[in-house]
Amino acid sequence: MASEVKTKEELLSTIKEDTTESTITTDKSMRGLLLIMASLAIMIIFVIIFYLFSLAGDFFNQYPIGDFFLGQVWAPNRDIGNDISAPLFGAFNIIMGTLLVAIGALLIAIPLGIATAVFIAEVAPKKIKEILKGTVEVLAGIPSVIFGYFGRTILNDFLKIQLALDSGLCWLNASFLLAIMALPTIVSVCEDAIDSVPQDLKNASLAMGATRWQTISKVVIPAAMSGITAGIILGMGRALGETITVTMVAGNQIILPEPITNVFSGVQTITATLALEIKNASGLHRESLFALGIVLFIISLIINLIANLVLSRIRRKFTGKSKKRIFNKEKIKEKRINLLKSGLVIGLIIGISFGIVGLLNTARVISDLGLEFVINIEEIGEQLEFSISGLEMYKLSSSLGGIRFPLLVLVWEVLRSFLVGIAICMPTGAAIGGISHLLGRLMNTIRIKKDHINEKGNRKKLGDEIGIHYVRMIIRRRKGIVLGVLFFAFATWLLSDWFLPYYPEMGIYYALLIVSGILLILFIFKRLKPKIQQIFAFAMLLIAAIIVLFFVGLIVYSIFENGLPTFLSQGFLTEPSRSDSNIFQNLIINDLDVSDEIKEYLRGLSPIDMGGVAGEIIGTLELTLFSILFAVPIGILAGIYLSEYAKEGPITRTIRLAIASLNGTPSIVFGLFGYVAIVLLMEGRSLFAGTITLALMILPVIIITTEEGLKAIPQSFREGSLALGSSKWHTISKIALPAALPAIITGIILAMGRVAGETAPILFTAASFTQRFDPWAILTLDGWTGETQALTFHLYKLILGFPDADARAGGVALTLLLLVLSMYLVSFLLRSYYRKKKDW
Amino acid sequence: MEQEMKNPYIIETRNLNLWYGESQALKDIHMNIPKNSITAIIGPSGCGKSTLIRVFNRMNDVIDDCKTEGEVLFHGENIYAKRANVRSIRSRIGMIFQNPNPFPMSIRDNITYGPRVHQIFDKELLDEIVVDCLKKAAMYEEMKDRLEDSAMALSGGQQQRLCIARALSIDPEVILMDEPTSALDPIATGKIEELCKALKEKYTVIIVTHNMQQAARISDYTGFMYLGELIEFGKTEQIFENPQKKLTENYITGRFG
Ligand SMILES: Nc1ncnc2c1ncn2[C@@H]1O[C@H](COP(=O)(O)OP(=O)(O)O)[C@@H](O)[C@H]1O
Numbered sequence A: 001m002a003s004e005v006k007t008k009e010e011l012l013s014t015i016k017e018d019t020t021e022s023t024i025t026t027d028k029s030m031r032g033l034l035l036i037m038a039s040l041a042i043m044i045i046f047v048i049i050f051y052l053f054s055l056a057g058d059f060f061n062q063y064p065i066g067d068f069f070l071g072q073v074w075a076p077n078r079d080i081g082n083d084i085s086a087p088l089f090g091a092f093n094i095i096m097g098t099l100l101v102a103i104g105a106l107l108i109a110i111p112l113g114i115a116t117a118v119f120i121a122e123v124a125p126k127k128i129k130e131i132l133k134g135t136v137e138v139l140a141g142i143p144s145v146i147f148g149y150f151g152r153t154i155l156n157d158f159l160k161i162q163l164a165l166d167s168g169l170c171w172l173n174a175s176f177l178l179a180i181m182a183l184p185t186i187v188s189v190c191e192d193a194i195d196s197v198p199q200d201l202k203n204a205s206l207a208m209g210a211t212r213w214q215t216i217s218k219v220v221i222p223a224a225m226s227g228i229t230a231g232i233i234l235g236m237g238r239a240l241g242e243t244i245t246v247t248m249v250a251g252n253q254i255i256l257p258e259p260i261t262n263v264f265s266g267v268q269t270i271t272a273t274l275a276l277e278i279k280n281a282s283g284l285h286r287e288s289l290f291a292l293g294i295v296l297f298i299i300s301l302i303i304n305l306i307a308n309l310v311l312s313r314i315r316r317k318f319t320g321k322s323k324k325r326i327f328n329k330e331k332i333k334e335k336r337i338n339l340l341k342s343g344l345v346i347g348l349i350i351g352i353s354f355g356i357v358g359l360l361n362t363a364r365v366i367s368d369l370g371l372e373f374v375i376n377i378e379e380i381g382e383q384l385e386f387s388i389s390g391l392e393m394y395k396l397s398s399s400l401g402g403i404r405f406p407l408l409v410l411v412w413e414v415l416r417s418f419l420v421g422i423a424i425c426m427p428t429g430a431a432i433g434g435i436s437h438l439l440g441r442l443m444n445t446i447r448i449k450k451d452h453i454n455e456k457g458n459r460k461k462l463g464d465e466i467g468i469h470y471v472r473m474i475i476r477r478r479k480g481i482v483l484g485v486l487f488f489a490f491a492t493w494l495l496s497d498w499f500l501p502y503y504p505e506m507g508i509y510y511a512l513l514i515v516s517g518i519l520l521i522l523f524i525f526k527r528l529k530p531k532i533q534q535i536f537a538f539a540m541l542l543i544a545a546i547i548v549l550f551f552v553g554l555i556v557y558s559i560f561e562n563g564l565p566t567f568l569s570q571g572f573l574t575e576p577s578r579s580d581s582n583i584f585q586n587l588i589i590n591d592l593d594v595s596d597e598i599k600e601y602l603r604g605l606s607p608i609d610m611g612g613v614a615g616e617i618i619g620t621l622e623l624t625l626f627s628i629l630f631a632v633p634i635g636i637l638a639g640i641y642l643s644e645y646a647k648e649g650p651i652t653r654t655i656r657l658a659i660a661s662l663n664g665t666p667s668i669v670f671g672l673f674g675y676v677a678i679v680l681l682m683e684g685r686s687l688f689a690g691t692i693t694l695a696l697m698i699l700p701v702i703i704i705t706t707e708e709g710l711k712a713i714p715q716s717f718r719e720g721s722l723a724l725g726s727s728k729w730h731t732i733s734k735i736a737l738p739a740a741l742p743a744i745i746t747g748i749i750l751a752m753g754r755v756a757g758e759t760a761p762i763l764f765t766a767a768s769f770t771q772r773f774d775p776w777a778i779l780t781l782d783g784w785t786g787e788t789q790a791l792t793f794h795l796y797k798l799i800l801g802f803p804d805a806d807a808r809a810g811g812v813a814l815t816l817l818l819l820v821l822s823m824y825l826v827s828f829l830l831r832s833y834y835r836k837k838k839d840w
Numbered sequence B: 001m002e003q004e005m006k007n008p009y010i011i012e013t014r015n016l017n018l019w020y021g022e023s024q025a026l027k028d029i030h031m032n033i034p035k036n037s038i039t040a041i042i043g044p045s046g047c048g049k050s051t052l053i054r055v056f057n058r059m060n061d062v063i064d065d066c067k068t069e070g071e072v073l074f075h076g077e078n079i080y081a082k083r084a085n086v087r088s089i090r091s092r093i094g095m096i097f098q099n100p101n102p103f104p105m106s107i108r109d110n111i112t113y114g115p116r117v118h119q120i121f122d123k124e125l126l127d128e129i130v131v132d133c134l135k136k137a138a139m140y141e142e143m144k145d146r147l148e149d150s151a152m153a154l155s156g157g158q159q160q161r162l163c164i165a166r167a168l169s170i171d172p173e174v175i176l177m178d179e180p181t182s183a184l185d186p187i188a189t190g191k192i193e194e195l196c197k198a199l200k201e202k203y204t205v206i207i208v209t210h211n212m213q214q215a216a217r218i219s220d221y222t223g224f225m226y227l228g229e230l231i232e233f234g235k236t237e238q239i240f241e242n243p244q245k246k247l248t249e250n251y252i253t254g255r256f257g
């Protein structure tokens, strides 16, 4: 007994020692490390932004910005061949194409998505709810190249045959598929928003004799409106940034639909332009593509910022009054100092980002110099390898002794942009911090005055709310007029010929008719008995849910139907693709300058079977695994910092916003960045470049997953540990992190599924169509600097380049689908396993 | 009409039993609630007070695996009969919840919500209802200049009174209140109690409370519940001064363990 007491005392004394210096240092150094990791994340986004901007800036120095945005002719290669007129980079039609496709997608996705979300959250019985949620998750997991495959085969045929079109590859096709692809985003965000409406509110409505539908439409949906808006905005971001599907199905014609309502016209988006042109572009053409990329990036940034702003409103919505601020001199001083600090830190981060951009720019200049040098030598008559890198060039030039290569210039360039960055940004940041603080104070005084006026009842509303009020009043008063117009429209419609052919010029008129028809239906609907309203409304919701179910089923089924025979054929999964003559023959046929019929005939001579896809599977797995391995340490540490250490303030908010924006950035923008920052410098696509690009893309997902996983752990767990005297880091690593681990792992596996299904980021950073099959190549440097195959890219190429390779394409699609969905399944099973096990 | 005159009770329960899944929350409740009175239901937490009061306007229908047996008569008609119209029952028996739950809309829209749900769209009538209900809830003077403000900006006590005004907007006969003051400070509580007493003139009020002083202060009748059973029901003075059951006495005198 006595000895036991002694050990206890010993233990206790070690604990007490533990809480002194050593733990405090570990705690501090952990904090520092985590902060660095979090800053790394924000640095990455700054570097991407600044770098792409500087590249686009180069372009606009040489090409008038007005001609770029308003010009209708996109002819980048006009100086090649006989045509000697200057190339034109009028991007108007491309930008319009992007917007049209996205808007079309939203018109389909918004009603479908909201209806499905409402159905899932409020109407469906438990079991059906689970099925629908699972379906939406499966939908989120289907890779975009598979949507492209579906659009090019089934949807294309359907449109062609049913509507007697020349080609089913058009705006409608793209918009439709994008709508389906945007659904998971819209549905899940909207459903969360609807779910978070307190049961209390619904009870209040029901207790007054409202029907469930009245409660949903008048209380739940308005209360969830900001979340629903955010869902729509995020869905729009998804639609704007999608690359592969659009490239495959939109027809890729750089024209404005004629007339603008012609949904059967081919269009080309920004993303498709990037995907199609960047590989063969150089010089001004390449820079024009960077400018396009920047346009896309800015659009998506704006969309993300708005969505985040709206989402952060929700949290305040049900808590009511905003906290009254206390005017305390010391607090104000403390606040100003905090803002100053934030400004300095953000300035430092921006400065470093500038430095990195400077480095990248200089490196690019050097590599361009290298190219010029090679060309010069070629002109002299010497033969030299074209793929010489800047660094080798530098070595070569200095060994030749002829050209003194400016190494100092490089160092100076980096240092200069670094210093400039810090010198400009740190004071600017601090100043902005100070000014915004002062502004905040000013606003507060104004607000107090406004409240005062309100209490006295002299004035009702300030600012734009007056506007809204009047608009409402006008609508109310003018209801009669609106209805009159409506009936008039219908009357003319009925009087005119029912079988009027579709005159494109009449597009607006038809749109008006549809709108007035909807208004009329709503007008009548509002006057039906509540019970009958409910029946109609629920039927509509049910139909929406069935449509979603149907299309997910159709896509998955068609992939199975087309791909199963090939998938099951012997050796498909275990053998490498065969580089037999067929492939080369086809590659050559594609490039031949003959008519399509002759190409068709030539292809017919050699039916396609290119062996198995073992190499592609291994390539995909490698890309996935390595990018995840690269992103996970940074992501988890940054997530821990944000959840456990970061104080809410300007820095944290900026970091969080940057991460959220990075998360919503189109994957092709990452591909673009990887291309300029790595591929151009390394002079070739490689597994390495693809891995880094994918890692950057997936990093924000891992940070967010970690942060949310940790946030879900009750604070009482941590307090319990801290109250026993253990250090903060000890508490995190022993209590919080283990409890959050299941959620984090689940999130990581989901991220793997997403990486495995991506095409756009590897399109010009890593992927090749054919390559030797060597699972062990990654053990050598060559394996890392060489290109790699991937299922997604293989499928993309097959469909675009080999119209006859249907059977093979089906097999590859099925393999890819099964691979990705199995990751989703694992994540799903893990989650339900842990949920059952969870005992708090 | 004649029958109604004879029957002094507005709500009566007969053999009322209720289960949440397997567990029984109400056991064989017999209870008669007189018209134009305040009836308090007291008892330790978890004894089924909320469950019972939610039976009266069928709010338990919202809960998935809730099963009700027996009869609940409102004006002599069983509200659990197959052909009963739940919506009309709820519009005749209003409810105030424990936590103030105004809709995140303007004060005016909160009050007009009920009439609009029952398809009253006439603007002038709606305006009349707003003024009328605010007056009944004794908050017209406070609110008349800020009808367009969000209800979320009101204090807890004001929100709860707004909820009462909202419940009055569809002119119910009975008002159920489930611990309406437990989230409020003493002054706001006092205002709500005053309001209850005033409402008695026109309405029948059934109030659940865990605060015995409150029950003694405002109610005419009191029911004491314990473990899902109605132990005792009677005039408030009688229950507090001369309880018939040992259990009631123990609870009221605070000797309870
Ligand atoms: N929705 C529900 N599902 C299952 N059991 C419930 C539910 N609501 C209440 N109960 C149970 O019914 C009993 C009575 O609850 P309640 O009526 O809320 O009591 P009181 O209001 O008196 O505190 C409690 O044991 C409670 O756990």
Ligand SMILES: [Mg+2]
Binding pocket: B049, B050, B051
């Ligand atoms: Mg209760």
